[in-house]
Amino acid sequence: MPVITLPDGNQRQFDQPLSVQDIASSIAPSLGKAALAAKVNGQLVDTSYIVDQDTQLSIVTAKDPEGVDVIRHSTAHLMAQAVKQLFPDVQVTIGPVIDKGFYYDFATSHPFTPEDLAAIEKRMQDIVRQNLPVERSTMPRDEAIQFFENMGEHYKAEIIRDIPAGETLSLYKQGDFIDLCRGPHVPSTGKIQAFKLMKVAGAYWRGDSKNAMLQRIYGTAWGDKKELNDYLHMLEEAEKRDHRKLGRQLDLFHFDENAPGSVFWHPKGWTLFQTLINYMRKRQEQAGYTEINTPDVMDRALWETSGHWFNYRENMFTTQTEDERVFALKPMNCPGCMLMFAQGLRSYRDLPMRMAEFGKVHRYEPSGALHGLMRVRHFTQDDAHIFCTESQMEDECKKVVGLVLDIYREFGFDNIIIKLSTRPENRIGSDETWDKLENALASALDNLGMPYTLFPGEGAFYGPKLEFVLRDAIGRDWQCGTLQVDMNLPERFDLAYIAEDNSRQRPVMLHRALFGSLERFVGILIEHYEGKFPVWLAPVQVAVMNITDSQADYVQLVVDQLRNAGIRVIADLRNEKIGFKIRERTMQRIPYLLVVGDREVETHTVSVRTRSGEELGSLSLADITQRITQQITSRTLSLLED
Known part of the structure; x- marks a missing residue:
């Protein structure tokens, strides 16, 4: 008979297989009522899941992040059910969870209006009050294709055709609505209590502009109404703090279609921008950095050596001269700094060498992705590249982390999250090198006693990185600073220094930015302070x-x-x-x-x-x-x- 081990280590033994729901209710009636899903040996399952063997079990409720995701996914299905009831000719496609909410794409010739959204939301509330059970079933892949074709859900059938033959698929049914989904879902529609539909947008089927245009309805859902109201209040605050609106009101900057994604700084905005640069310049001087400046346009051969041409080409602006030489506007400052280090003979006595640069970079961003100061094509990075020995690497990492945290606190950011991103699938360098670099970053954080979250596979193609995420005055998170440790680019550029024993050694390179994009950081500051800058930052004091x-x-x-x-x-x-x-x-x-x-x-x-x-x-x-x-x-x- 199954022995259930709970998260606190306590064990319970049952004389027969039981559902997750029954187990939760046996622990406490209140837990049974709150249960939305469960983790069975680390796998997320429905409360109807039958436990018939020894299991590590954790009950998931609306207080857990996984529980909120289950609510959001279930709310997407709830919305699709309401849409189908109100607009029977609509075809459903996909409805995933996204940050703070969900969406569902619909194929229909009827353009959804604000009045439609209100009607859909009201029908959703009606379905919630019915407290319909949400039931899971399975169906062979080929049978599922025919099932959805017979329903007239041709998009859903197309999705299933891409699934390998012989697979068994899971479906979820609530009342008159059934949908393909791997789940899990809430036990019944009555568990969904706090949601709101937000907006309608266009979306191409499968993200391809050659395909049909669908209508996407976005919504948000939360564990309870207080969380929903807090989120809606935050959105109201965000609207008031929108840096684009305040940028016009405070006469800081503007954009023009003649230079999409590039900022026209007005005198007050330029004063603010230069104040940030002067502040960082002083802090870097105090920390032992020297400032350099490198060209904006460099030969394709340099970008091939760095690897950017093969890993980042689609984001680069290029030009060709009369003699057919291809040049690129720099999307990053690193290669120019490599050439700077390569000038002259370097000694171990010169290390660590900390080179800082307020470099202008250019990256092609799709026009639809541009967003005020937050997403631009032409921006300034407060870059620095630190060249050091392997024995100095961890200490330099600790110094950078200490500097970035101290600087953020001076701007009023005390809640800082650190992410450690490790080797991606598409990378350069050996596994041995990556082991050294990842261990150096992790060890630096451990020695500083700094908590961090691991993000496997999210590092840069040339090295692992730390990302520093700031939480602003209304609770939003912004990824700003980065620290990347790199032994690959020095290898590709054949950089060296003369060691104490006169041997030729390869330096380690640290890539470091604290503000990240200065343009974006200005946008964050505008919204964080709601334009009410501290006196030392204010363009007019x-x-x-x-x-x-x-x-x-x-x-x-x-x-x-x-x-x-x-x-x-x-x-x-x-x-x-x-x-x-x-x-x-x-x-x-x-x-x-x-x-x-x-x-x-x-x-x-x-x-x-x-x-x-x-x-x-x-x-x-x-x-x-x-x-x-x-x-x-x-x-x-x-x-x-x-």
Whole structure:
């Protein structure tokens, strides 16, 4: 009789085979009610699964990530059922789980409208209230083809034809709806309680533009209504913080169809951009980096040596000269840095050598993938390449990790996830080399006591990498910095240094970016701060406003003094009411608004107000200059307190 081992190590023995549902209920009635699926010896199964032998068992509920995925997959089927009831002529295709939700593609000549989405969602709720059991069955592959053809579901039959002959397929039925699926699914439709349909989009069948255009309905689903409401609130916040909207409102940048995927920086945006570069330049100098600059256009032969021509060609912009030489705009800075290291004779005494570059790179992204500052074709990387010995490799990794975490904290990112991506299937270099590199990264994190998540097969083609993921103010994750360890490119470029025993040795190369794309990092900062940058980052830090024309000269005196102290300041001498000026400058997210009237002129003071509306009262010009300067130099994240 089966012995069930639970996650806490406790065991239960039963005198007959039981379903997962029965086992969960025997442990606790509440667990039986909450059960959505289970892990049986690590495999995800339905609650109807019969356990008939000794098993490692874990009950999956809506509190587990796997449980939420089961809910989302089941909600996709629920939506397809509702669509079929409302629009019987529609053909169903596929309906996978995606990040934060699901979608389902439908073949129909009827264009879905917002009113249709509302009707579909209402029908879904009706089906939930019916609490229909979700039942799994199996069918031979050839029989399944005929089954779906007879139903008029020709797309589903086409999917099955691509499955090898002789396979047995699983189907799931709820009420009058049946669909092909490997599962698992929730036990009944009543388990689906928190969902919302989001939008309709077009999608080609199987992602091929030569195929028929389908209609894709996106939705989101969660374990409970609070999680759903929290997510919808986050979307509302994200809409308010959209960097494209704030970029226009704050006059930071724009895009133009004459240069798709390339940023036109306005003066304020360029000030912000340069502030980031100057900040990173200072931090790198303090950490022992030297700055270099390499050409934007280089010969095809270089990219063949690096391997990019064979592994990244479809993303590269190229050109050919009259003598038929082929050149490429660099998609990455690494090969240029390799040539820099190769200049002259290098000694072990020169290592570690840390070369930093704010390099412009160009990558072809499909027009449909472009998205404001977040996905562009022309961008700047805060790249660095560190050349070191094998014995220095782990210590250099630890220094990079320490630097990146410290820099992120200065921007207010305290919740940082580290991912370790290991060797991909398409790679260069020996397994022995990859073992060394992966062990170096893992050991550096272990020695720092830093937790990380392993992502097998996700490394670059030339080496494993760490990815640093930031969580912003409204809970979204952004992958930014990377650290890659590489012994393959130095081999391909035949780089060497002279060791202490005068032998010729191969250096290890570390690829490192902290912001990643500076353009993208600016977009993340705009949304993270909602355009309300810390004083040290704000393109305009202070606006000085007069009440009447009689204070104009004093306003200019204040502006000159603040500017001489290194503060970015503007004067607002327009013939407008002071309330209008304050509202407008507040909308521009300027941290400090200094108001000058006759009393301030007489007392040589300014009336200080923050963009949040807080009144700080009258301060002397020397005092406000000193306090704001202190905020800038210390890179304080919050404004001055009263």
